[in-house]
Amino acid sequence: MQLPEPLERLIGELSRLPGVGPKTAQRLAFHFLRADRERAERLSEALLDLKARIDETLICVVEAPLDVLAIERTAEYRGLFHVLHGVLSPIDNVGAEEIHIPELLDRLAGGEVREVIVATNPDIEGEATAAYLQRVISPLGVQVTRPAHGLPFGGDLEYADELTLARAMSRRQVL
Amino acid sequence: MRLVSLTLRNYRNYARLTIELQPQLNLFLGQNAQGKTNLLEAIAILALSASPRSRREADLIGPAAPEASVEAVVDGAGRRLELALKVAHGSERTVKTIRVDGVARRAVDLPGEVQATLFWPEDLNLVKGGPEHRRRFLNEMLVQVVKGYGRTLASYRRVLEQRNSLLKRIAGGLEGRGSLPVWDEELAALGSRLVEARAGAVSQLAPLAAANHGAIAAGEPLEIEYSGPPAPLGPALAASLEEDLRRGSTGVGPHRDDLSIRIAGSEARSFASQGQQRTAVVSLKLAESDLIEARCGERPILLLDDVLSELDAPRREALLARVGEGGQVVVTSVEAEPFPAALLERATVRCISGGRVEPCG
Numbered sequence: 001m002q003l004p005e006p007l008e009r010l011i012g013e014l015s016r017l018p019g020v021g022p023k024t025a026q027r028l029a030f031h032f033l034r035a036d037r038e039r040a041e042r043l044s045e046a047l048l049d050l051k052a053r054i055d056e057t058l059i060c061v062v063e064a065p066l067d068v069l070a071i072e073r074t075a076e077y078r079g080l081f082h083v084l085h086g087v088l089s090p091i092d093n094v095g096a097e098e099i100h101i102p103e104l105l106d107r108l109a110g111g112e113v114r115e116v117i118v119a120t121n122p123d124i125e126g127e128a129t130a131a132y133l134q135r136v137i138s139p140l141g142v143q144v145t146r147p148a149h150g151l152p153f154g155g156d157l158e159y160a161d162e163l164t165l166a167r168a169m170s171r172r173q174v175l
Numbered sequence: 176m177r178l179v180s181l182t183l184r185n186y187r188n189y190a191r192l193t194i195e196l197q198p199q200l201n202l203f204l205g206q207n208a209q210g211k212t213n214l215l216e217a218i219a220i221l222a223l224s225a226s227p228r229s230r231r232e233a234d235l236i237g238p239a240a241p242e243a244s245v246e247a248v249v250d251g252a253g254r255r256l257e258l259a260l261k262v263a264h265g266s267e268r269t270v271k272t273i274r275v276d277g278v279a280r281r282a283v284d285l286p287g288e289v290q291a292t293l294f295w296p297e298d299l300n301l302v303k304g305g306p307e308h309r310r311r312f313l314n315e316m317l318v319q320v321v322k323g324y325g326r327t328l329a330s331y332r333r334v335l336e337q338r339n340s341l342l343k344r345i346a347g348g349l350e351g352r353g354s355l356p357v358w359d360e361e362l363a364a365l366g367s368r369l370v371e372a373r374a375g376a377v378s379q380l381a382p383l384a385a386a387n388h389g390a391i392a393a394g395e396p397l398e399i400e401y402s403g404p405p406a407p408l409g410p411a412l413a414a415s416l417e418e419d420l421r422r423g424s425t426g427v428g429p430h431r432d433d434l435s436i437r438i439a440g441s442e443a444r445s446f447a448s449q450g451q452q453r454t455a456v457v458s459l460k461l462a463e464s465d466l467i468e469a470r471c472g473e474r475p476i477l478l479l480d481d482v483l484s485e486l487d488a489p490r491r492e493a494l495l496a497r498v499g500e501g502g503q504v505v506v507t508s509v510e511a512e513p514f515p516a517a518l519l520e521r522a523t524v525r526c527i528s529g530g531r532v533e534p535c536g
Binding site for chain 2: 089091125131136
């Protein structure tokens with residue numbers, strides 16, 4: 001049976017979504033065919049807003065999926081994420097190939113990304129991973145940055161961890 | 176610097192102990208295996224944040240107890256501090272928690288609050304034993320006087336372990352050399368900080384040790400020199416890479432440091448008599464206490480564990496002269512015999528038996 005061209009196109013787009021096969025795509029398309037115009041407008045607006053809000057030239061690299069939630073909660077960051085699922089740690093038999101570094105380099109190959117923020121934890125392995133990423137990403141002409149270390153907001157200076165306080169003092173900013 | 180009181184709970188063979196310490200000489204007498212060393216170890220832990228004798232912290236927890244604790248009140252630099260250290264059996268590993276005046280502190284940041292110099296029979300290896308004894312001597316002194324030294328040392332050890340694992344992975348064809356420079360840079364940066372601290376301390380320690388040695392051994396010259404890695408460390412690491420890959424471990428760096436100790440111009444480890452070696456050990460330990468005092472402005476607590484019986488009369492007298500100089504001293508001994516009566520009169524003497532401390536007799 002020949003379907004009208006707009007319906008055919010919608011089924012085509014829907015079936016490209018993750019987890020959606022041709023049958024589901026058809027069911028969703030017919031659902032929108034029956035729904036009123038307002039419903040369709042709300043969906044298309046939401047999709048467009050989403051794309052307008054996300055800065056696709058920015059990738060934040062984190063160690064674990066939960067780190068994504070932590071950064072998302074700040075509502076400050078509008079770029080993309082890349083989860084490494086680990087850090088460099090030869091002791092645990094984890095090298096660059098064992099975490100998702102090759103995939104990150106693939107994402108950068110397109111040339112749209114201009115900055116990579118390496119938000120690995122500030123411990124020995126996290127710092128080593130950040131240094132390694134800086135080494136392999138900089139030659140691609142992409143800027144590599146690291147989140148600032150500083151004093152916790154609302155914290156009492158007297159009880160600040162010494163190392164944090166020392167770093168905050170040495171990397172102070174002009175007001 | 177002085178310890179006002181000490182409380183132990185489920186700490187090795189002490190189920191429960193609270194003692195007050197007097198500002199000068201505190202003498203604890205007891206037979207072997209009654210808890211003398213454990214008592215001094217507990218005080219040393221507050222200075223070093225780790226046991227000077229056992230790597231396994233679970234060993235500190237008494238039988239059938241979930242956790243051990245060491246609490247102390249300390250007077251120093253015009254202020255009173257309350258320190259509490261707990262070691263508990265965790266589900267995966269031993270958990271150590273530290274509080275200074277009730278505020279949680281990371282273990283690496285505890286040293287520096289209390290300074291102590293521990294001298295026990297194990298130290299007799301300082302001159303005749305392998306270089307690891309001399310590195311340990313430097314580390315235990317430096318964590319107490321150089322801010323951040325303990326943290327740098329812990330990070331250095333971790334990065335070294337990572338690099339050694341990476342060397343093996345590269346040699347085994349599991350990984351390329353791409354990430355090696357990252358570890359090398361970090362190792363060189365941390366290593367250089369250790370080298371700087373050690374070299375500075377040894378240049379200050381050498382004349383102090385020489386003066387102490389000269390005073391005990393009628394002017395016999397003692398020379399101490401720091402023997403560190405080639406500088407700068409970064410290029411030295413790069414130069415030893417092929418050798419390191421073959422061996423699967425890192426051949427240069429402060430983890431291979433040593434102290435050169437020469438008595439009357441000859442290398443003490445091989446050529447000195449046992450008596451000379453012991454004089455050098457006493458001189459080094461006293462110099463450690465001198466250096467801590469010079470850097471911190473206060474005499475460290477001197478902890479002497481059963482060492483007097485190991486020393487002959489002139490060395491014992493040199494050590495006891497220090498005991499009479501002021502500053503707090505905590506001494507353990509099997510017998511009161513080596514102590515002069517004049518000293519015993521000023522001392523608080525107690526007896527240790529089966530993990531209990533009581534008045535003697």
